Amino acid sequence: MAKKKVRIDQSLCIGCGCCVGTYPDDFQIGDSGLAEPIAELGEEDAVSVCPVGAISVEE
Template structure:
């Protein structure tokens, strides 16, 4: 399972991600995208669409850090 992060230093606040996948993305008070929860999965097709639509590559997959198991 891969998680997703939004790199705010790349986000330009275009709103495409929140429009495509309002379940997982929103535009925060700072005008930049953020995840609605920490467990957004990169395999989710809506997330993939948002990732592909992002003009700056701010939405990125994050390899889950293998903790104790």
């Protein structure tokens, strides 16, 4: 498990909260009802919890 630069494509996010529930230190649900990273770096394994593929990491 490693911290990397994590991005969320909010045009894909459906606000299901899976990423927030699994990695509450890395993601939050914003005012828009969609997920956003809390910090620049997040857990790279979060990519696999998103059902719509909205989370990506920069290598």
